[in-house]
Amino acid sequence: MQVAARSGFGPPARTLVAAVAGFALGIASYFGQGAPSTDPAVVTNAFAQVFVVSAAEVMVCWALVGGAVEGLLRRRLARLATPAAAIVAAVLFGLYHFAHSAPFDTWPMVALLSVIGLVTGAFFFVSRDVLGTAIFHNFLGTFGVTQALAAAGRLCAIENLQPALLGTAAMTAVVLLAGYRWVRLGA
Numbered sequence: 001m002q003v004a005a006r007s008g009f010g011p012p013a014r015t016l017v018a019a020v021a022g023f024a025l026g027i028a029s030y031f032g033q034g035a036p037s038t039d040p041a042v043v044t045n046a047f048a049q050v051f052v053v054s055a056a057e058v059m060v061c062w063a064l065v066g067g068a069v070e071g072l073l074r075r076r077l078a079r080l081a082t083p084a085a086a087i088v089a090a091v092l093f094g095l096y097h098f099a100h101s102a103p104f105d106t107w108p109m110v111a112l113l114s115v116i117g118l119v120t121g122a123f124f125f126v127s128r129d130v131l132g133t134a135i136f137h138n139f140l141g142t143f144g145v146t147q148a149l150a151a152a153g154r155l156c157a158i159e160n161l162q163p164a165l166l167g168t169a170a171m172t173a174v175v176l177l178a179g180y181r182w183v184r185l186g187a
Contacts (some may be wrong), residue, residue, distance in 0.1 A: 006070075008063040008130035009183040013179065018132025022123065025141025033143055036150040045158040046149070048169035050141035051134070056170050058134045059179075061093045062118065062124040070125075082125050089124075090117030103148070116140050131176055 004010070030043070038041060070085035077084060094114030097104045104113070120140065124133040149155045 004183050005123050005128060007067040007183070008058075008124065008128055008133065010128055014127070015129050015180065018127040018129030019135055020132075021127065022056050022129075022132035022134070022136035023139075025123070026136045026142075029136075030139045032053055036143070036146040037155050039155075039159060040062050041161050042146060042155055045162050046142045046145045047138060048162070048165040049158075049163075050145055051138050051169040052172045054138035054141050055130075055134045055176050056135055057093060057096070058120070058124065058130055061089045061096070062133060063130050065089050065092055066121060067125065086118060086121035086125055090114045090121050093117035093136050094122070131173075131180075134176065166176050 005014075018155055020131055035043075037046075040154075066085040066089035069088045070081045073081035073084050091114050094110040094112075097110055097113050099105070120133060120137045124130075124138045127133060146155065149157065
């Protein structure tokens with residue numbers, strides 16, 4: 001498999017399948033965990049708010065670091081290279097949250113987020129797709145944001161669609177898709 005495809009920038013058909021799968025599994029996860037809100041505007045706004053960060057996390061933790069670790073270990077550890085890469089990426093993802101504000105900057109939350117990172121890593125290494133993984137991972141983040149807002153009694157702050165959030169999410173999708181073209185042309 002070529003480098004671009006192994007790093008999550010495969011052919012358009014794979015991206016489409018992974019995006020649909022990421023959306024379906026993500027929304028199932030959001031509602032399966034006991035959705036803090038079922039209001040479509042709240043879910044859409046929370047999804048849009050988190051998408052920029054989710055896309056960056058997937059790019060850094062799984063496509064870049066996970067892909068590099070897997071590539072380095074592939075010759076020596078063969079079958080263990082992918083699980084090792086998933087673990088390294090998940091731990092990095094968890095530790096990254098120390099840069100956030102409370103409640104995300106505590107050891108218990110870092111441990112929980114590392115487990116979430118393993119779930120995201122499983123999706124990434126099975127799908128080998130950045131966009132699908134970002135969509136899937138973003139629903140996990142959407143759950144966390146809506147849960148935190150609900151606990152603070154602040155869900156009402158995002159009950160109306162927020163054009164700035166939607167625009168930022170749309171621009172993130174455009175940049176991410178442009179990245180596919182850029183990486184594929186360079187591969």
